[in-house]
Amino acid sequence: MTTHKRDYGDLLVLMALAGFTLWYLLDAIRVSSAVQNLLLILPLSLVVLAIVALEVGLRLKKGTLLVREESEDEPLHRTLPVVGLFAAYVISLETLGFDVATVLFVAAFLILKGERNWLLLGGYSLAFGFGVAFFFAQMLPYPMHMLILQG
């Protein structure tokens, strides 16, 4: 038997897709209402909006607009710290440099996920972080921002 639980996230994602489609369509019209500009965007956007309306209609009919079938997936909030840490890593690249930011990200991730062997934790973060930053800095033709290593 499938059980249902209250979940506003599903509806929010649906609304976000509709919102993006509508915004993009209006932006494209603002740029130019010439047929050549809207040839694909207009019909495709209308199809997406129609599908969203159909999905909402079907859910209203079934009474499942604000509920979602229970799944085996991890609840979103359990993964949120990992997503937050990854976001912090990407945002900090320009200030901390690819070398230091990577070492800190790997170390923080290991601590977050329960690694308590401090020697392994420190050794791996330093070796992997500096190693991979150095490898890419050597391989890529553009300068990479580094704090300690040569970019």
Add this chain to the structure above:
Amino acid sequence: MIDFVAVEQGLALLFTSFSPWMVVIPGIVLGLIFGATPGLQISMAMAIFLPMTLYMDFVQAMLFLTAIFTGGSFGSGIPAILMNIPGTSSAIATAFDGYPMARQGRHNQALGIALVSSVLGTLMGYLILFVMIQPLSLMVLKLGPSEMFVVILWGMTLIASLKGEQVLKGLMAGFVGLLIGTIGFNELGMARGTMGQTYLLDGVPVIPAMMGMFAASELFKLANKGFIVESKASRKVKVSEIFEGFKMAVRYPWVMIRGGLIGVFVGAVPGVGSSVSNLLSYVEAQRRDKDPDSFGKGNPKGVVASESANSTSEAGSMATLLALGIPGGGATAVMLAAFAMHNITGGPQFIRQQTDVVYAIIFANFAQVFLLLVIGLLFIPLLANIIKVPMRYLIPSVLVLAVMGSFGLTGNMTGPATVLVFSVVGWLFRHYGYSVPAAVIGMLLGAMAEKSLLHSYQISGGNLGYVLERPITLAILALLLVSLFGKRLLGLLGGSRKPAGV
């Protein structure tokens, strides 16, 4: 069909000196490493090592680049199977069944299947190329923009409707993906959806977006797990089981031949190539199977279908490159650059005047597939060790590789920022049952779909009746409708017949 004098000259080009062969093994190894490392791309490996080909003659340069291509097309299947992260878009369908096989502890067999399917697929593709290069190039020339557009729409619809119970969400994801693919300048120089940001003028960087949608979002989902494969016994790498995979692959010759044919013909369509062929082949294998519900749950036929199609696509895209001078994707675009570096222009003229060189490239690829079999076998145990690494070490390491790889592709922070944004989108999509592959393929093909539609509009002068004069377009449109409504229609027909029969 085959010019035997040129065949003899082609063989002479390859076997009078050992020097062309010296670059093949390093090329395959490089392809395997770049293909198997999430975040690094085959086209990136080829681009990075392209300057080295300046020191080679043209045949040697082509052998080196095609060796990277061959190694990479199998290599990209390795993370698809072990981590559900297709190394490139050509291995998307490999992950559908390869990864469930790995989660069931059958990763060795899955890798064995992928290797044999890749080797036999590449062999089949180049054999077809050898016989068909001239007729094939004529056929590709007949595909106009309207055919290209409906091929894209058909492919999209097939991919979006893969998850039967969530078709609406699949279509939504695919179509929004197509819209995202059109962000930036269009053919007429109008910039849409850029929010005033100059880095979006060329569109959303698709490969970093793909890394975020596939790699990072999947890793977020696995963040609270100990290992990719939880059971300790299932994490053992056994060469005997890889050989078992070899046998499993040859048990499905029709799946492989069908995948090969789809791969070579779809691969010849510029821009579509292996990204779509592996998915089309997978869908076809699933559609024709007695037990379609077993697909997506670790059915070896899924891996055979995908890997045979993406390997033969290499030969298909080579046909377009050699015969028309049009690159089918990133990798062949780099090869086109190598053509230019050696003052060679691909196209019908090239085929006519340098047939021996064309045949030499084809013959060299026959040999490359056997080398891939040996080198791949040596590398699988090394690369398969990835699943023994605890997830808390693997996840941040792969995320870092994706971020660095995306920086490598864009040369600025646009790449890492794109990975971040699309990793969150992919994570939400996965959680709420939207098709991530459909969204990604949509993004890959959005700009091309718009361009094809625009060209059709310009050719027809806005007259819709033009489509009725294009039989191939109509046939593909019919296929699209059948794939969307065929099952329902058959169900209705069956339903309406039943009462009469009872």
